[in-house]
Amino acid sequence: MAAMDEPMTSQQIADAAGLKERYVREWLGAMVTGTIVNTDPNSEKFVIPKHRQKELVSTRKNQAGLARGLTSLYRLQDDVMDCFRKEGPSGIPHSKYEYHYRWLASFKKNDYDDTKMRALIGQVSGLEKVLGAGIHVCDVGCNTGYHVGMLAKVFPTSQFIGVDISESAIAEAQKNNQSVNTTFETQDAYNLSSDWSDKFFYVYVSKVIHDLAYSEKALVEIYRILKPGGFLSLVEVNAHSKPSDNLSIPNAQGIYVFSLCHCVPSALNYPGGTALGSCWGREAAMSMLKDIGFDCVQVFEIPNQPEEIHISAQKPQGI
Numbered sequence: 001m002a003a004m005d006e007p008m009t010s011q012q013i014a015d016a017a018g019l020k021e022r023y024v025r026e027w028l029g030a031m032v033t034g035t036i037v038n039t040d041p042n043s044e045k046f047v048i049p050k051h052r053q054k055e056l057v058s059t060r061k062n063q064a065g066l067a068r069g070l071t072s073l074y075r076l077q078d079d080v081m082d083c084f085r086k087e088g089p090s091g092i093p094h095s096k097y098e099y100h101y102r103w104l105a106s107f108k109k110n111d112y113d114d115t116k117m118r119a120l121i122g123q124v125s126g127l128e129k130v131l132g133a134g135i136h137v138c139d140v141g142c143n144t145g146y147h148v149g150m151l152a153k154v155f156p157t158s159q160f161i162g163v164d165i166s167e168s169a170i171a172e173a174q175k176n177n178q179s180v181n182t183t184f185e186t187q188d189a190y191n192l193s194s195d196w197s198d199k200f201f202y203v204y205v206s207k208v209i210h211d212l213a214y215s216e217k218a219l220v221e222i223y224r225i226l227k228p229g230g231f232l233s234l235v236e237v238n239a240h241s242k243p244s245d246n247l248s249i250p251n252a253q254g255i256y257v258f259s260l261c262h263c264v265p266s267a268l269n270y271p272g273g274t275a276l277g278s279c280w281g282r283e284a285a286m287s288m289l290k291d292i293g294f295d296c297v298q299v300f301e302i303p304n305q306p307e308e309i310h311i312s313a314q315k316p317q318g319i
Contacts, residue, residue, distance in 0.1 A: 001037070007045035070254075072100040073261040083265050091269030100262060105144050105169065114154050116303060117147070123300045124231050124312050127202060131155040135201035138163065140189050140222060141208030145173025145182070148204070152182040161200075163187040189218040196225040206235040207308075210280050211263050213273035216288060223292050226315040232294065234285065234311040235302070241281030250306050255279055282309060289313045 001013060010028055014021040028046050031037035039046045076096060082088040094101075121127050131137070134157035139148035142162030152160045162177075162184045164170050173184040187193065189212065203222050209215045222232060237255055239246050246252040259278035267275040276284070286297045294313035302308050 001046070001048050004047065007038075007040060007043065007047040009043075009045050013046065069100070069103050069258065072103045073258065075099060076261060080261050080265060083268070089269075091267065091273065091275075092265040093269050094266055097262060097266065101166070101169075105172075114150055116305065117150060118154065119303045120233065120235075120300075120310050123310055124233065127231060130201060131158050134158050136199055137161070137202045137204065138196075138200045138225065140192075140203060140205045140218070141165075142173060142184065143169050145170075145177045145184055147206060148184075149173070149177035149179065149182060151204075152177070152179045156181055161185065163189070163192065165189065190214055190221060192221050192225055198225070198227050200225050201227050201230040203230070203232045204235075205233070207237065209234060209285075210236065210259075210276045210278055211266065213267040213270035213275070215274055215276050216292070219288065219292055223294065223315060228315055229317045230315050232289075232313045232315070234289075234313070235308055236280075236282070236285060236311055237278045238301075238307050238309045239279035239281050241279075241283040243279070245281075246279060252279070255307075282311065285311055 001008075004013075004016070008016070010025040011021045013019075013028070014024040017024070028037060028039070032039050032046070036052065037046050037048055076092060079089075079092050079096065083091060118128070121131065131151075132155060137148070137151065137158055137160045139145075139151075139160065139162040142148050142164050143166070145162045148160045148162040152158070156179075158181065160179075160182045162170075162173055162182070164173070164184075164186065165188055167186050170184045170186045177184070185193075189208070203226055205222070209218060212218050226232060239249055239252065239255065243256075249255075255278050263277050264275045267273040282299050286299065289297050289311070293316065295316045296312070296314040298312045300310040300312065302310050
């Protein structure tokens with residue numbers, strides 16, 4: 001309907017979408033009373049006003065994309081409720097989140113274009129220059145490889161490796177990224193290749209650490225594989241560590257709901273899982289990085305991404 005400039009009847013809408021008219025008509029009733037779709041009672045035609053259309057096309061920056069994510073988690077409502085009970089399970093296994101992970105892959109694909117990625121890289125002093133000259137880069141938790149594939153095209157003289165625990169995600173990454181300077185491997189963030197010590201000048205991790213059962217262990221591994229003087233970029237949710245400090249954060253309530261339904265139970269499914277949650281916050285993140293041994297820990301706002309922050313850190317020289 002967002003592509004329709006003129007009001008149409010329920011039958012015309014059904015025909016255009018290849019759907020059954022009676023179901024479309026009932027759905028339109030819900031959309032009209034929800035003030036999403038407008039209708040003319042005389043002509044019985046329906047239209048989405050232009051000012052609402054951009055919010056209803058399923059991309060990352062609108063309500064439709066987020067609604068699909070919530071739908072993927074509502075399937076697990078009973079499982080989450082069981083986890084609340086003292087006698088209930090500790091958490092929920094990753095295998096139950098298959099539908100959610102499919103949505104997440106499509107959602108993350110629209111995180112950044114190359115302009116925004118360049119802006120993020122530009123926040124780390126000297127990084128763009130060495131990327132242009134040629135360095136080794138690792139994307140930990142690369143999912144289907146969209147970010148690392150994009151970086152590989154922008155910086156063809158550097159070598160990029162994407163790793164993820166999901167075999168299906170890595171298979172998709174290998175299928176979608178054919179650049180000669182990219183490779184993808186199925187690896188566990190807690191136990192990266194033993195011969196990778198001091199290998200990478202730059203490690204990029206986008207909204208992964210807070211989901212892990214053993215977040216600090218993964219960061220220790222990342223510290224190990226970084227070259228002395230190398231940089232880590234963590235893209236994380238724009239949040240503080242205390243809920244009272246998140247009242248002005250965009251969509252903070254929704255972030256906590258996503259975390260309650262996925263981040264926390266998936267981490268607590270493992271013995272001793274720390275379950276940081278989406279809103280572990282910049283303060284806790286900076287403290288953990290410093291405790292591990294990182295220097296120059298800084299927080300940057302990401303242009304046109306108000307719901308996210310860029311936490312940059314450096315492995316000290318001479319380590």
